[in-house]
Amino acid sequence: MRAEGEEITDRDIALFEAGIKLGALYHQFIGTPVSMATVADLETAIERSVALQPWVSFVDVKIDRARVQRCENEFKYCELRGEMLDVTVVIRYKAVEVQARVKYEEEIDYPLMRIEKIFRNDR
Amino acid sequence: MRAEGEEITDRDIALFEAGIKLGALYHQFIGTPVSMATVADLETAIERSVALQPWVSFVDVKIDRARVQRCENEFKYCELRGEMLDVTVVIRYKAVEVQARVKYEEEIDYPLMRIEKIFRNDR
Amino acid sequence: MRAEGEEITDRDIALFEAGIKLGALYHQFIGTPVSMATVADLETAIERSVALQPWVSFVDVKIDRARVQRCENEFKYCELRGEMLDVTVVIRYKAVEVQARVKYEEEIDYPLMRIEKIFRNDR
Amino acid sequence: MRAEGEEITDRDIALFEAGIKLGALYHQFIGTPVSMATVADLETAIERSVALQPWVSFVDVKIDRARVQRCENEFKYCELRGEMLDVTVVIRYKAVEVQARVKYEEEIDYPLMRIEKIFRNDR
Numbered sequence: 001m002r003a004e005g006e007e008i009t010d011r012d013i014a015l016f017e018a019g020i021k022l023g024a025l026y027h028q029f030i031g032t033p034v035s036m037a038t039v040a041d042l043e044t045a046i047e048r049s050v051a052l053q054p055w056v057s058f059v060d061v062k063i064d065r066a067r068v069q070r071c072e073n074e075f076k077y078c079e080l081r082g083e084m085l086d087v088t089v090v091i092r093y094k095a096v097e098v099q100a101r102v103k104y105e106e107e108i109d110y111p112l113m114r115i116e117k118i119f120r121n122d123r
Numbered sequence: 124m125r126a127e128g129e130e131i132t133d134r135d136i137a138l139f140e141a142g143i144k145l146g147a148l149y150h151q152f153i154g155t156p157v158s159m160a161t162v163a164d165l166e167t168a169i170e171r172s173v174a175l176q177p178w179v180s181f182v183d184v185k186i187d188r189a190r191v192q193r194c195e196n197e198f199k200y201c202e203l204r205g206e207m208l209d210v211t212v213v214i215r216y217k218a219v220e221v222q223a224r225v226k227y228e229e230e231i232d233y234p235l236m237r238i239e240k241i242f243r244n245d246r
Numbered sequence: 247m248r249a250e251g252e253e254i255t256d257r258d259i260a261l262f263e264a265g266i267k268l269g270a271l272y273h274q275f276i277g278t279p280v281s282m283a284t285v286a287d288l289e290t291a292i293e294r295s296v297a298l299q300p301w302v303s304f305v306d307v308k309i310d311r312a313r314v315q316r317c318e319n320e321f322k323y324c325e326l327r328g329e330m331l332d333v334t335v336v337i338r339y340k341a342v343e344v345q346a347r348v349k350y351e352e353e354i355d356y357p358l359m360r361i362e363k364i365f366r367n368d369r
Numbered sequence: 370m371r372a373e374g375e376e377i378t379d380r381d382i383a384l385f386e387a388g389i390k391l392g393a394l395y396h397q398f399i400g401t402p403v404s405m406a407t408v409a410d411l412e413t414a415i416e417r418s419v420a421l422q423p424w425v426s427f428v429d430v431k432i433d434r435a436r437v438q439r440c441e442n443e444f445k446y447c448e449l450r451g452e453m454l455d456v457t458v459v460i461r462y463k464a465v466e467v468q469a470r471v472k473y474e475e476e477i478d479y480p481l482m483r484i485e486k487i488f489r490n491d492r
Contacts, residue, residue: 005468005486012384016469016484019388027396030277030325032151033172045168049156052200073356077175079276079328099374100385110319115385117374128345128363138258139346139361142265150273153400153448196479202399205448222251223262233442238262240251274401279418291414295402298446323421 014093015115017055018100021089022113025050026082026102034084035077039063042080050089057097058090064104082111095122137216138238140178141223144212145236148173149205149225157207158200162186165203173212180220181213187227205234218245260339261361263301264346267335268359271296272328272348280330281323285309288326296335303343304336310350328357341368383462384484386424387469390458391482394419395451395471403453404446408432411449419458426466427459433473451480464491 025046034042043061050059064084071078083104091098097119105112148169157165166184173182187207194201206227214221220242228235271292280288289307296305310330317324329350337344343365351358394415403411412430419428433453440447452473460467466488474481 005488008484008487012380012484012487015381015384016388016467016482019385019390020392020482021388023389023392023394024396025392027277027393028155031273033175035175038171038175041168041171045164048161048164052156052158052161052198054198071355074354075175075177075356082325098385108320109317110321113385113389115377115381118377118381119374128365131361131364135257135261135361135364138261139265139344139359142262142267143269143359144265146266146269146271147273148269150270150400154396194478197477198479202451221262231443232440233444236262236266238254238258241254241258242251278397279421281421284417284421287414287417291410294407294410298402298404298407298444300444321421321423 010094011096011118011120014055014091014096014098015118017093018089018091018098018115019113021050021053021056021091022087022100022102024053025087026085026111026113029080030082032080033077034063034068034080035072036065036069038077039065039068046087050087055091055093056089057092058088060088062086085111088116092121095120097121133217134219134241134243137178137214137219137221138241140216141212141214141221141238142236144173144176144179144182144214145210145223145225147176148210149208149234149236153203153205155203156200157186157191157203158195159188159192161200162188162191169210173210178214178216179212180215181211183211185209208234211239215244218243220244256340257342257364260301260337260342260344261364263339264335264337264344264361265359267296267299267302267305267337268333268346268348270299271333272331272357272359275326276328278326279323280309280314280326281318282311282315284323285311285314292333296333301337301339302335303338304334306334308332331357334362338367341366343367379463380465380487380489383424383460383465383467384487386462387458387460387467387484388482390419390422390425390428390460391456391469391471393422394456395454395480395482399449399451401449402446403432403437403449404441405434405438407446408434408437415456419456424460424462425458426461427457429457431455454480457485461490464489466490
């Protein structure tokens with residue numbers, strides 16, 4: 001690499017922060033025991049823990065109840081897996097808003113993380 | 124090791140299961156973002172996730188609020204650490220009850236997991 | 247519960263410690279990216295981290311290569327899942343040795359943790 | 370938010386992916402037992418697991434040996450903590466390279482994740 005790079009913008013930081021939040025929550029909560037009886041509480045706990053972090057202006061966590069029900073074992077619970085998660089976060093850094101999401105994609109069998117929208121809010 | 128060992132009793136299983144629950148919750152939840160505003164919710168979420176698991180008849184999770192407050196960073200949250208946790212679980216396997224606990228011990232700077240009581244409930 | 251319980255023996259402690267190790271490693275490492283190229287290294291890293299803990303006298307970690315290969319995504323890696331793990335640990339606490347194991351059981355679709363052998367080594 | 374946002378560029382994606390990698394590794398590996406004897410192996414295991422992920426062209430993991438040594442408990446190991454980590458990753462997405470880093474900052478007592486350099490490599 002050359003010694004100098006390009007200038008780092010607010011937009012760059014907003015995108016970087018959005019990635020951090022999705023990567024972090026995914027690896028923090030995968031494996032947590034969950035059941036139909038506790039799924040709503042777990043959604044809230046994840047939402048609240050993500051919302052604490054810098055620049056998060058919105059977070060919505062949906063855990064797929066059909067998958068939870070299907071995978072409940074003989075003890076009536078299962079572990080949270082990537083394919084159950086659908087999480088949207090909005091990062092606001094200065095005038096830039098980034099909406100990002102992790103959601104399981106059946107075709108590629110992968111919990112894809114992606115940028116959904118980038119906004120500039122100069123108000 | 125010799126080919127044969129001793130017979131495995133209900134008491135052995137109850138103790139083994141108590142250990143599993145403490146080891147699991149500790150490594151699942153350490154690192155979760157937490158603040159004074161979310162600490163009660165996180166306690167409940169951990170309790171509910173532990174209570175789902177086999178043979179758990181009681182669980183009580185206390186997160187040390189003084190330590191949470193002290194470690195809140197400039198963004199007003201911190202990560203759950205072993206030294207904030209005080210968790211008691213009771214396992215009931217058939218006629219045996221085991222009460223176990225993980226609690227930070229200042230003198231040895233270690234989140235010690237220990238068996239507190241073993242009961243036999245033949246009723 | 248009554249105020250007094252039964253006396254806690256070395257055997258009780260050995261079983262409790264065996265449970266802790268399995269619960270801990272499971273929830274620590276599930277979710278780690280792994281591929282056919284890194285699976286041997288990950289086995290070693292898990293073994294070494296478990297071996298550090300108190301009273302562990304032996305640990306063997308096997309990750310199911312067929313499952314790793316099958317679940318490799320378009321990016322040629324997957325996440326470590328419970329059904330890939332087969333881990334045996336031996337705890338020695340004073341004169342008691344406990345061999346315990348976590349291994350996925352196809353019939354119940356569950357990574358079952360169980361006590362395999364308990365020995366008394368009075369030498 | 371308005372219905373339409375700005376166009377998503379390769380640079381946006383590179384930054385988002387850099388954030389994902391740092392957030393993920395942090396929450397995956399924090400809590401892992403480590404000692405002076407295993408620290409080099411753990412560095413390698415983390416590096417190799419990060420390197421598997423999409424668009425990672427370089428990763429360097431340094432765990433602070435002085436901190437590991439200082440926090441070794443009576444059992445001669447400790448848990449990996451954020452303040453021990455210094456990780457640099459380079460993401461290459463098409464013609465954009467992003468170098469990002471997580472490193473503990475003493476003054477703010479926080480494992481800060483930051484963008485270090487952004488390059489455009491049109492060759």
